[in-house]
Amino acid sequence: MTSIAIPRPAYAERPWILDWLTTVDHKKLGILYLYTTMFFFAVGGILALLVRAQLAVADNTFVNNDAYNQLFTMHASAMLFLFIIPVWAGFGNYIVPLQIGAADMAFPRINALSFWLIPPAGLLMFSGFLFGGASDVGWTAYSPLARSSGVGLDLWIIAVIILGVSSTIGAANFMVTMFRMRAPGMTMFRMPIFCWTMLVTAVLQLLATPVLASGLAMLYIDRNFGGSFFDPNGGGNAILWQNIFWFYSHPAVYIMILPGMGIISEILPVFARKPLFGYKAFVFATMGIGGLGFSVWAHHMFTTGAVLKPWFGFMTFMIGVPTGVKMFNWLGTLWRGSITFEAPMLFALGFLSMFLIGGINGTFSAAVPVDFAIHDTYFVVAHIHYVLFGGAVFAVFAGLYYWFPKIWGRRLDERLARIHFALQFIGFNLAFFPMHLLGLDGMPRRIATYSESAGWETLNLISTIGAFLIGVAMIPFIINVVMAFLRPKDQPNDPWEGNTLEWWTTSPPPVHNFDSLPEVHSERPLWDLRHGNAAH
Amino acid sequence: MPSTGKLRVIRRVNLLISAALLAIASISPAFAGWGMPEPITDQAKRIQDLWVFTLIIAVAVFFAVEGALLYAIIRYRKKSDALPKQTHGSTALEIVWTTIPVLIVITLFSYSFIVLRDVEKKAPSDALSIEVDGFQFSWQFTYDLARLGQGQAPAQEGTFSIIGTAANEPTFVIPVGEPVEFRLKSNDVIHSFYLPNFHYKLDVVPGRDNRFVITANQTGEFTGQCAELCGINHALMRFHVRVVERAEFDTWVAEQVANKATVRQP
Numbered sequence: 001m002t003s004i005a006i007p008r009p010a011y012a013e014r015p016w017i018l019d020w021l022t023t024v025d026h027k028k029l030g031i032l033y034l035y036t037t038m039f040f041f042a043v044g045g046i047l048a049l050l051v052r053a054q055l056a057v058a059d060n061t062f063v064n065n066d067a068y069n070q071l072f073t074m075h076a077s078a079m080l081f082l083f084i085i086p087v088w089a090g091f092g093n094y095i096v097p098l099q100i101g102a103a104d105m106a107f108p109r110i111n112a113l114s115f116w117l118i119p120p121a122g123l124l125m126f127s128g129f130l131f132g133g134a135s136d137v138g139w140t141a142y143s144p145l146a147r148s149s150g151v152g153l154d155l156w157i158i159a160v161i162i163l164g165v166s167s168t169i170g171a172a173n174f175m176v177t178m179f180r181m182r183a184p185g186m187t188m189f190r191m192p193i194f195c196w197t198m199l200v201t202a203v204l205q206l207l208a209t210p211v212l213a214s215g216l217a218m219l220y221i222d223r224n225f226g227g228s229f230f231d232p233n234g235g236g237n238a239i240l241w242q243n244i245f246w247f248y249s250h251p252a253v254y255i256m257i258l259p260g261m262g263i264i265s266e267i268l269p270v271f272a273r274k275p276l277f278g279y280k281a282f283v284f285a286t287m288g289i290g291g292l293g294f295s296v297w298a299h300h301m302f303t304t305g306a307v308l309k310p311w312f313g314f315m316t317f318m319i320g321v322p323t324g325v326k327m328f329n330w331l332g333t334l335w336r337g338s339i340t341f342e343a344p345m346l347f348a349l350g351f352l353s354m355f356l357i358g359g360i361n362g363t364f365s366a367a368v369p370v371d372f373a374i375h376d377t378y379f380v381v382a383h384i385h386y387v388l389f390g391g392a393v394f395a396v397f398a399g400l401y402y403w404f405p406k407i408w409g410r411r412l413d414e415r416l417a418r419i420h421f422a423l424q425f426i427g428f429n430l431a432f433f434p435m436h437l438l439g440l441d442g443m444p445r446r447i448a449t450y451s452e453s454a455g456w457e458t459l460n461l462i463s464t465i466g467a468f469l470i471g472v473a474m475i476p477f478i479i480n481v482v483m484a485f486l487r488p489k490d491q492p493n494d495p496w497e498g499n500t501l502e503w504w505t506t507s508p509p510p511v512h513n514f515d516s517l518p519e520v521h522s523e524r525p526l527w528d529l530r531h532g533n534a535a536h
Numbered sequence: 537m538p539s540t541g542k543l544r545v546i547r548r549v550n551l552l553i554s555a556a557l558l559a560i561a562s563i564s565p566a567f568a569g570w571g572m573p574e575p576i577t578d579q580a581k582r583i584q585d586l587w588v589f590t591l592i593i594a595v596a597v598f599f600a601v602e603g604a605l606l607y608a609i610i611r612y613r614k615k616s617d618a619l620p621k622q623t624h625g626s627t628a629l630e631i632v633w634t635t636i637p638v639l640i641v642i643t644l645f646s647y648s649f650i651v652l653r654d655v656e657k658k659a660p661s662d663a664l665s666i667e668v669d670g671f672q673f674s675w676q677f678t679y680d681l682a683r684l685g686q687g688q689a690p691a692q693e694g695t696f697s698i699i700g701t702a703a704n705e706p707t708f709v710i711p712v713g714e715p716v717e718f719r720l721k722s723n724d725v726i727h728s729f730y731l732p733n734f735h736y737k738l739d740v741v742p743g744r745d746n747r748f749v750i751t752a753n754q755t756g757e758f759t760g761q762c763a764e765l766c767g768i769n770h771a772l773m774r775f776h777v778r779v780v781e782r783a784e785f786d787t788w789v790a791e792q793v794a795n796k797a798t799v800r801q802p
């Protein structure tokens with residue numbers, strides 16, 4: 001076995017707190033990202049429980065209409081902009097340099113900037129609650145409604161622009177890192193699949209986020225400086241906002257899910273003891289989803305009557321094809337494998353079974369006439385959550401359980417993890433499956449209350465119980481993490497028999513990541529070392 | 537090292553997933569109309585047929601894939617330390633499972649394209665035409681006495697309106713068995729005119745002339761509401777439609793004409 005020596009830079013010792021505040025180490029920044037985003041996940045979750053509490057029974061007055069609009073707006077804004085998009089940057093920060101055998105990200109200081117933009121933006125967004133109310137126009141901020149909303153919306157606009165800057169410069173950083181800093185022998189097609197998904201995500205962010213930022217700037221001008229880009233009474237166009245917004249926000253859906261798919265594609269091969277089935281097909285499918293993602297935005301606008309429905313319907317159907325390819329590749333990976341069911345694998349399998357539903361129930365909206373019926377109803381709320389919770393959040397937990405020993409040097413308890421998984425899986429389906437039926441039956445989304453005569457009470461109550469069960473599911477997880485931190489760091493380099501370079505170095509890795517690197521001959525360098533190239 | 541502990545996990549996972557599947561399977565047939573409310577227009581019937589067709593394919597795909605997943609989980613759990621065969625992929629398979637979804641997608645698209653064309657047919661020029669104004673936070677329904685439908689020559693000129701408030705939900709009336717056109721108008725923000733039994737909604741966009749046509753095929757009273765967030769009382773923007781026989785409709789119109797100050801007699 002040959003290995004390549006790595007030159008070791010010198011680092012000055014600094015006080016603990018100063019060290020965390022000024023660090024440019026991708027691992028520490030990754031940890032900061034993870035803490036921050038999990039915090040906002042908790043905040044968004046609490047807002048969601050308040051929403052569900054209000055909807056538990058008909059004609060409820062737990063919160064008033066005004067508060068309700070703020071609650072669901074801030075729930076979605078926190079979950080999307082402060083949790084799910086940056087959480088991938090957190091995983092990416094910690095894992096990508098390790099997986100490609102680099103000592104850090106390409107631009108460590110820009111990396112620190114990307115992170116440090118997030119906490120103030122989050123505070124800004126939520127500070128609306130102190131100034132007469134947070135934004136209350138939905139995370140989509142449709143104009144002209146958004147022209148007249150309070151100052152909370154201005155704060156929201158500025159916060160989202162700042163978060164956009166964070167993810168745009170972060171994206172550039174990831175791209176350069178992966179293009180320029182791969183270990184010797186690691187060609188693009190030997191790069192771990194998680195890196196590939198981060199790369200495609202970065203490209204989407206770089207292309208789409210500036211469009212949103214421009215739209216937000218226009219909205220800010222409309223609101224504060226007498227503009228009328230989106231105001232028909234001033235010669236503007238209300239639909240223009242929707243076109244700009246969705247031109248960003250549909251690709252953003254892939255920004256929110258592709259890295260999760262990448263994590264799943266790392267975990268399945270390890271716990272099935274087989275390579276990812278169709279690695280290249282998977283890469284091309286990821287690119288295909290990214291590319292098609294730019295041609296389907298108006299499927300959110302079929303009921304405006306202002307878009308070319310057959311075209312966007314067709315493209316939306318088409319995007320199911322590369323998604324299907326991925327599903328089959330995952331199944332192919334499991335097929336004839338030798339599967340074990342540790343915590344990361346449980347959540348990965350949970351992802352497969354739930355994301356499948358999120359993929360299938362999305363195609364209904366591609367059938368345009370069916371979309372006329374289900375658009376803006378709870379059917380869509382079900383769809384969003386089967387993708388973003390059943391998909392993305394299950395992938396977040398899969399990734400946390402998988403890389404926890406690497407990041408913190410300690411292992412999480414398997415029994416608590418199983419309890420967490422069972423509760424979350426059941427709670428999730430109880431909370432969100434009934435929403436399909438509510439939506440079909442005509443319950444619109446974003447309504448603060450519904451009348452008893454509508455007959456929606458039972459299903460809503462079930463949904464609320466499920467939501468609180470999800471909350472309960474977080475208890476074993478938190479206990480697990482706290483208990484792990486009380487134990488000493490005892491994890492070997494490679495507790496799962498992993499495939500990729502992060503498992504080559506110590507857990508946690510030293511500041512400079514690697515003392516040496518093995519030669520890379522495939523996308524599974526560690527597997528090759530363990531079993532020899534013959535086992536290929 | 538497949539310990540009994542691991543086998544227990546596997547069994548639990550299996551149990552869990554099958555329980556979830558069972559729950560899903562047992563809920564769905566309980567809802568008549570395949571989950572949708574009763575379609576009360578010719579157009580809604582077409583949309584429901586498309587929904588059912590799509591649903592059948594979706595459920596088939598769901599069970600096929602979820603079944604394969606469950607099978608793999610049970611069948612290929614670790615039984616010995618022997619390494620499984622390291623298959624890296626198969627071009628033939630990739631082509632097959634790209635082609636099959638493409639075919640399904642083309643089928644679904646073609647069918648939905650045909651339905652789309654049919655439900656978006658323009659109204660005949662002599663159809664009953666109602667102007668629907670969405671405002672924060674209710675609806676106004678305006679009938680033009682010169683466009684009351686049924687092909688008869690306009691008897692009179694002028695209009696009358698039904699105006700609701702969030703607290704006093706408006707009810708408007710349409711005749712069964714003939715085309716009715718809705719012209720949607722808003723002067724404040726975007727609303728969406730949604731009647732679940734139409735299986736249809738269309739946004740009410742300031743500055744846009746959005747219209748659609750339905751032909752009701754049964755009588756009764758039905759409830760709809762705004763489906764686009766429009767401000768604080770969005771949830772209260774409900775309305776009702778009464779679908780009646782033509783004769784009853786004519787009587788209703790006569791009453792309205794007699795009572796409403798908004799009518800301009802020629």
Ligand code: HEM
Binds near residue numbers: 388389445471
């Ligand atoms: C505890 C888990 C969660 C519960 C109980 C929950 C519940 C809800 C409910 C009831 C709504 C509909 C509100 C309405 O339309 O009036 C909603 C909307 C939404 N949720 Fe969640 N949610 C959860 C987690 C998540 C996660 C993890 C994400 C994303 C990563 C997310 C993203 C969204 C989005 C984007 C909306 C749409 C908001 C809008 O219409 O502006 N949710 N959620």
Ligand SMILES: [Cu+2]
Binds near residue numbers: 253296297299300
């Ligand atoms: Cu979209």
Ligand SMILES: [Cu+2]
Binds near residue numbers: 762763764771
């Ligand atoms: Cu509304």
